[in-house]
Amino acid sequence: MSNDTTTATADAGTPLRDAVPGTALLEVEGLTKHFPIYGGFPVKRRVGAVQAVDGIDLAVHEGESFGLVGESGCGKSTTGRLLTRLLEPTGGRITYNGQDITHAGRKQLAPIRSEIQMIFQDPYSSLNPRQTVGSIIGGPMEINGMNPPGGREMRVRELLETVGLNPEHYNRFPHEFSGGQRQRIGVARALALEPKLIVADEPVSALDVSIQAQVVNLLQNLQRELGIAFLFIAHDLAVVRHFSQRVAVMYLGKIVEVGDRDSIYNRPRHPYTHALLSAVPEATVTAARDGEGRERIRLAGDVPSPINPPSGCRFRTRCWKAQDRCAKEEPPLIRLGGNREGHLTACHFPEEPTTAAREEDVILDPALLAAEKGTGAGSAGPVGKVDR
Amino acid sequence: MTVSPQPASVRTLDTEPDTEPVLNKGGQGSELVGRSPGQLMWRRFKRDRTGMVSAVVVLMFFVVGLLAPVISWLYGKDPYTLYGQESLDLLDDFSFPTGKFGGMSGEHWFGIEPGLGRDIFIQLVYGIRNSLLIGLAVTAATVVTGILVGVTAGYMGGKTDYWLGRLIDFLLAFPSTLFFVAFMPVVVALFVSPEDETPTYVRVLALFLVLWFLGWMGLARLMRGETLSLREREFIEAAKVSGAPPWRIIRKELLPNLVTPILVQSTYMLPAAVTAEAGLSFLGVGLLEPTPDWGRMFALAGKVYENDPTYMFFPGVAMVIFVVCFNLLGDSLRDAFDPKAGR
Numbered sequence: 001m002s003n004d005t006t007t008a009t010a011d012a013g014t015p016l017r018d019a020v021p022g023t024a025l026l027e028v029e030g031l032t033k034h035f036p037i038y039g040g041f042p043v044k045r046r047v048g049a050v051q052a053v054d055g056i057d058l059a060v061h062e063g064e065s066f067g068l069v070g071e072s073g074c075g076k077s078t079t080g081r082l083l084t085r086l087l088e089p090t091g092g093r094i095t096y097n098g099q100d101i102t103h104a105g106r107k108q109l110a111p112i113r114s115e116i117q118m119i120f121q122d123p124y125s126s127l128n129p130r131q132t133v134g135s136i137i138g139g140p141m142e143i144n145g146m147n148p149p150g151g152r153e154m155r156v157r158e159l160l161e162t163v164g165l166n167p168e169h170y171n172r173f174p175h176e177f178s179g180g181q182r183q184r185i186g187v188a189r190a191l192a193l194e195p196k197l198i199v200a201d202e203p204v205s206a207l208d209v210s211i212q213a214q215v216v217n218l219l220q221n222l223q224r225e226l227g228i229a230f231l232f233i234a235h236d237l238a239v240v241r242h243f244s245q246r247v248a249v250m251y252l253g254k255i256v257e258v259g260d261r262d263s264i265y266n267r268p269r270h271p272y273t274h275a276l277l278s279a280v281p282e283a284t285v286t287a288a289r290d291g292e293g294r295e296r297i298r299l300a301g302d303v304p305s306p307i308n309p310p311s312g313c314r315f316r317t318r319c320w321k322a323q324d325r326c327a328k329e330e331p332p333l334i335r336l337g338g339n340r341e342g343h344l345t346a347c348h349f350p351e352e353p354t355t356a357a358r359e360e361d362v363i364l365d366p367a368l369l370a371a372e373k374g375t376g377a378g379s380a381g382p383v384g385k386v387d388r
Numbered sequence: 389m390t391v392s393p394q395p396a397s398v399r400t401l402d403t404e405p406d407t408e409p410v411l412n413k414g415g416q417g418s419e420l421v422g423r424s425p426g427q428l429m430w431r432r433f434k435r436d437r438t439g440m441v442s443a444v445v446v447l448m449f450f451v452v453g454l455l456a457p458v459i460s461w462l463y464g465k466d467p468y469t470l471y472g473q474e475s476l477d478l479l480d481d482f483s484f485p486t487g488k489f490g491g492m493s494g495e496h497w498f499g500i501e502p503g504l505g506r507d508i509f510i511q512l513v514y515g516i517r518n519s520l521l522i523g524l525a526v527t528a529a530t531v532v533t534g535i536l537v538g539v540t541a542g543y544m545g546g547k548t549d550y551w552l553g554r555l556i557d558f559l560l561a562f563p564s565t566l567f568f569v570a571f572m573p574v575v576v577a578l579f580v581s582p583e584d585e586t587p588t589y590v591r592v593l594a595l596f597l598v599l600w601f602l603g604w605m606g607l608a609r610l611m612r613g614e615t616l617s618l619r620e621r622e623f624i625e626a627a628k629v630s631g632a633p634p635w636r637i638i639r640k641e642l643l644p645n646l647v648t649p650i651l652v653q654s655t656y657m658l659p660a661a662v663t664a665e666a667g668l669s670f671l672g673v674g675l676l677e678p679t680p681d682w683g684r685m686f687a688l689a690g691k692v693y694e695n696d697p698t699y700m701f702f703p704g705v706a707m708v709i710f711v712v713c714f715n716l717l718g719d720s721l722r723d724a725f726d727p728k729a730g731r
Contacts, residue, residue: 084629106633113631126622130644136623139640140630173428186626193630 024059025197025229026083026116031056031092033078037307051306052078054253055092057333060197065223065230067244067261069237069276071303075253076233077121080201083231084118085109096197114144114193119219121202123182127174133160133185134170140192159188163218180211187218197229204239212236216243237280241265246342249273252303252314255333259343267353269336269345272315275299275362277355295358300365313348320362321349432724439720442713449710453517460514463497465507467514467680471496472505479505489698498702502692512703514680516710519669523662525596530603530661531654535646537604538611539638543619549612556605564602568664571598572673588679595674599664607653611646618645648725655718659711666707682707 034049053075060066068076081087083094085101094102096112104112117140120126127136137156141148148155157167163184174182183203190198200219204212216239223230223243234240240247241261248258249272257270268274275297299318304310310317316326325348333346338353363369433439452459460466472479480486485500492499498508541552575594580586618624618641627637666683668674670690675681682703689700 081625086625086628106631110631113629116629118626118629120622120626122622126626128623128641128645130647131640139627139632143627143630143632143636189626189630 023062025062025097026060026231027093027095028056028058028083029093029095031079031082031094032090033075033082033087034090048307051253051309053082054306054309056250056253056255058248058255058258060229060231062196063223063227063229064246065220065232065244067240067247068231068233068250069235069240069247070250071276072235073303073306074250075306076235076250077201079250080118080199080231080233084116084199086118110144114140114146115196117190117193117195117198119183119186119190119198119200119203122206123179123186124206126186127182129174132171132173133177136174136185137188137192140189144193146193156188156192159191160185162191162222163188164214178211179207180215183207183211183215184218187215187222191222191226191228195228197231199231199233201233202235203232205234205236212239219243237265237276249276252309253306254314254346256315256347257343257345258333259345260340263340263343263353266355267339267343268355269339269343269350269353270315270347271297271319271321271349271351274351274355295355296361296363298361298363298365298368300368313346318364320364321351323349429724433720436720436723438716439724442717442720445709445713446717449516449520452513453520456513456517460510463510465496465510467506467510468678469507470505471507472500472503474505484692484695492698499698501688502696502699503688508685508699508702511680511685512682512706515682515685515703516706518675518680519662519665519682522592522595522599522665523658526599526603526661526665527654527658529596529600530657531607531650533600533604534607534653535611535650538608539615539642539646541608542612542615543634543638543642545616545619552608553612556608559602560605562602565667567602568598568668569671569673572668586676588675591675591679595665595668599661599668603657603661603664607650607657610649610653614646614649615642618642648722651725652718652722655714655721659714663707663711 031053032051032055033053034051036046037048037050038044039047056075056079058066058068068079070076078087082089085094085104089102092102093100096116099112101109101112131139134153134156137159138152141152141155146152153170157170160167160169165181165184165188169177174185177185183206186203203219204215207215219230219232220243222228230243232240232244244261246258246260247264248255249264249270250256251272257264257268257273264273265277268277274295278295278297297320301318304314304317311327312330313319313322313326316322319326329348331346331348333344335341335343336345336347336350339345433443465471472483472485477486479500479502483505484502489499496507496509498512500506501508501511537552537556541549572594575597576586576590579590579593624637624641627641632640662682665674666681666686669681669683670687672687674683677684685703686700689696689703693700
């Protein structure tokens with residue numbers, strides 16, 4: 001494994017490669033998933049819905065890596081499961097290679113199944129403990145009736161080698177492997193069907209940091225060498241920056257900003273993206289001096305409940321720029337003036353396209369503000385400013 | 389994953405024999421010796437002395453049951469002949485065995501039955517045979533029913549789960565012993581009119597039906613719970629993503645993970661079924677005279693224990709050994725089947 005692992009600055013010199021011109025492999029329009037909530041006595045009826053995913057549009061092009069980031073509970077994983085059709089969408093359209101698969105049944109999906117595969121978050125529950133590595137990886141081939149030259153066992157051994165495992169581990173059981181090795185088995189299983197798109201649902205978040213780097217580099221090599229498109233779901237911005245050419249930021253079931261890597265990480269416009277980026281810890285020595293050179297934004301509270309999301313812009317309850325208009329009008333996801341092509345932002349009052357330090361830090365948490373300002377913080381308003 | 393080359397002798401089998409196949413990294417191109425799940429289980433089971441002893445004892449009960457006619461032939465007695473009536477010196481005037489310890493002798497190993505004077509040893513052998521066969525049939529039927537209902541409820545979920553759950557609740561609410569006693573004559577009457585003599589096979593069938601009807605719910609509930617928790621695991625989703633049909637998911641992904649609870653539960657259910665059958669015969673609604681039966685031996689022994697305590701001894705000890713060994717075997721099997729229960 002090489003040393004160039006996930007540092008936040010790894011991609012500084014490669015902005016041009018970011019723009020992937022390929023044709024759209026997977027297109028999503030207005031994708032919605034509402035989980036109904038039942039309640040009441042004696043007759044249970046529908047009393048509401050968790051609006052996990054509420055109308056998102058995205059497109060994954062051939063051979064590109066598309067990152068999907070956001071806080072816990074913002075609907076990233078639900079999106080991944082909708083795209084692999086593990087969940088039935090409530091609304092919207094999913095098109096794969098021009099074919100509408102929004103409500104396709106198991107039989108209709110059969111030919112596409114081999115082309116969209118998934119890597120799961122938890123390497124401990126994603127492998128059947130009763131099956132050998134050989135049958136875990138060979139199973140999908142069996143289901144899809146694939147008979148590679150040299151036999152399935154041969155192919156499985158090849159795959160094990162591809163993902164950096166010993167092919168002689170063919171007959172071993174998942175419990176004999178470490179978390180990182182298990183995740184590699186999961187990757188090999190996804191590769192077994194020679195997919196064109198892999199939905200990776202937080203593939204490294206359950207792993208050790210040193211192992212994370214190995215697995216991310218493995219995925220990156222696969223993406224480059226086999227030309228597989230990835231939908232990479234993660235909450236670790238540094239990992240996504242390392243891995244994805246295009247990035248979408250999700251908040252409470254909606255995409256608030258999408259664009260190429262450089263735009264999102266260096267010229268973000270949406271306040272939420274700013275807040276997320278300012279929360280990434282920096283590993284360099286200069287940055288150790290309390291975020292010098294970078295803006296600092298500290299949001300208060302949690303993501304609002306997706307059962308009853310805020311009207312208008314969903315981020316307005318935690319946004320320091322929110323005004324009346326934000327509550328009334330939902331901002332459309334559009335290309336703002338000064339943005340690159342493909343860089344879309346859903347905000348009425350976008351921020352400046354820079355992540356450089358502001359004159360004042362934005363701190364929305366009253367308690368934290370009081371701590372930062374010392375004794376005189378009692379009279380601070382809802383949005384506090386701390387002078388630098 | 390680079391593996392630093394090391395001499396083959398560094399790793400030995402002694403450390404972790406079943407999870408660490410023989411490694412030969414010397415570069416001779418030899419493969420890792422993988423072991424099949426069955427082999428691994430067998431290796432773990434063999435190391436469990438309690439399990440092995442229990443298995444041998446349980447197996448002996450089955451052998452005795454299956455070979456009852458052979459034993460009868462070798463022993464030279466059959467369970468129907470009234471030896472006490474044929475030879476007058478075996479029973480006294482009150483129809484109790486004359487010899488010590490219930491009439492134990494080289495001729496009649498376990499003694500002579502008080503009253504009719506049959507041979508206890510061969511009675512017990514045939515009693516074990518009948519009780520075990522009925523118990524086995526009941527267990528097989530309840531296990532299959534339990535798996536079917538439980539996995540269906542757990543995997544389908546929704547309305548199916550709800551109604552199957554209510555059915556299970558309803559049947560569990562039955563007072564089972566009372567039901568058995570009350571319904572045995574009813575079920576028998578379904579097949580034979582009360583005036584005619586009831587053939588033995590009808591009684592056996594009725595016993596089987598009654599025990600089966602109220603026997604499967606526990607396992608079904610267990611299966612439902614296990615299926616519910618497994619259904620949400622990511623490896624099931626992985627199978628779905630690769631397009632596996634539901635039947636394959638149940639067969640290849642769910643059932644192998646259910647083997648442990650099924651097996652353990654069945655090894656607890658079999659002795660329970662055998663004792664339930666014996667209990668019904670004890671209460672007089674199971675197998676009737678002259679069919680030899682384990683439970684009916686207790687019924688008679690209970691009546692005569694003041695004068696002939698030995699009669700209770702052999703059926704009782706056999707039953708205790710049988711139930712204890714079966715339960716121990718169940719525990720050992722559970723340990724052997726679980727790869728993570730390394731001891």
